[in-house]
Amino acid sequence: xxxxxxxxxxxxxxxxxxxxxxxxxxxxxxxxVLSQKNFANPYYYLKHQLFFGLLPGIFLAIxxxxxxxxxxxxxxxxxFLVNLILTAMVFLPPIGLKAGGAQRWLHFGGLVFQPSEFxxxxxxxxxxxxxxSRFDMKxxxxxxxxxxxxxxxxxxxxxxxLILILQPxxxxxxxxxxxxxxxxxxxxxxxxxxxxxxxxxxxGLLILIPLAPYRIQRWTxxxxxxxxxxxxxxQLKQSLIAIGSGGILGLGLGMSRQKFGFLPHSISDxxxxxxxxxxxxxxxxxxIFLFLIILWRxxxxxxxAQERFSQLMAIGITSWIFLQFFIxxxxxxxxxxxxxxxxxxxxxxxxxxxxxxxxxGILLNISKS
Numbered sequence: 001x002x003x004x005x006x007x008x009x010x011x012x013x014x015x016x017x018x019x020x021x022x023x024x025x026x027x028x029x030x031x032x033v034l035s036q037k038n039f040a041n042p043y044y045y046l047k048h049q050l051f052f053g054l055l056p057g058i059f060l061a062i063x064x065x066x067x068x069x070x071x072x073x074x075x076x077x078x079x080f081l082v083n084l085i086l087t088a089m090v091f092l093p094p095i096g097l098k099a100g101g102a103q104r105w106l107h108f109g110g111l112v113f114q115p116s117e118f119x120x121x122x123x124x125x126x127x128x129x130x131x132x133s134r135f136d137m138k139x140x141x142x143x144x145x146x147x148x149x150x151x152x153x154x155x156x157x158x159x160x161x162l163i164l165i166l167q168p169x170x171x172x173x174x175x176x177x178x179x180x181x182x183x184x185x186x187x188x189x190x191x192x193x194x195x196x197x198x199x200x201x202x203x204g205l206l207i208l209i210p211l212a213p214y215r216i217q218r219w220t221x222x223x224x225x226x227x228x229x230x231x232x233x234x235q236l237k238q239s240l241i242a243i244g245s246g247g248i249l250g251l252g253l254g255m256s257r258q259k260f261g262f263l264p265h266s267i268s269d270x271x272x273x274x275x276x277x278x279x280x281x282x283x284x285x286x287x288i289f290l291f292l293i294i295l296w297r298x299x300x301x302x303x304x305a306q307e308r309f310s311q312l313m314a315i316g317i318t319s320w321i322f323l324q325f326f327i328x329x330x331x332x333x334x335x336x337x338x339x340x341x342x343x344x345x346x347x348x349x350x351x352x353x354x355x356x357x358x359x360x361g362i363l364l365n366i367s368k369s
Contacts, residue, residue, distance in 0.1 A: 080125065083119050
């Protein structure tokens, strides 16, 4: 197979660096009031993102870049197993931490992190390893045809589903399922298996939505945004006001008005709306263009990968990052139901930034191999 990449993909590095720089700039101007209010320090959130997100993320990205692909394949099941155990440990006092009605965090001393974020990357590595081990490179086809053998990885999803539903973190579960399905489909497993899997996902969604009032509310607001603009529709309403206020060129970087207590989660899930208000429609187009470049480079890396494991990893990581971007933006502009999904490389939150940088390190590793 022709190999275009002999060095790490420089374009991918530059694009991610631009997104991170923009993210830190927006965070520095958006978080000061909230940071001063909560911690009497206007730079608390900015420093936290730097020391507990960016720096450890870069360190782990370098490790992921340096490790051999074979080594990643060998350790992937163990990483996934440890991660699955940690994700289940969020229910154990006193290390489990509950916030905003969700039980998603672990607390060890002064370290707080969200293990379900790491589950995205470790599941991709595990599934890529499992599927690649059953792919015949000589015949270029999937070797296992038995239903019991082919669907083994998705029995693991049942365990993941139970843990994430109890937290609850259904959006993360949805991302994992969608990325897993795409990897499963790419490997050319029997079509009827894929149809069955999609059907099970749809049925599961229809069962999950009525079980929690907040899920019903999100779908109600999605279908009728004006039904309760001061109550359950408040976040979407304020998000649309912020995006609309930006116009074509925006109010100017640092000049957002919605960040002053009007827009909930302005430094995390809703940071896209703040960016749109400050950078305008032109800035949003540039942001979309940057993520489309990530999609293009990621799939190109997958296309040129020398091994099936590397190809599947590249497809999984690229799809996960772009899908998360699509869901975040879609929720903020009202074309998708509201979901607690961070904007990759931009939103506040150390756990997701670390995981995304690890994914970047793996993509760069594949690009140079």
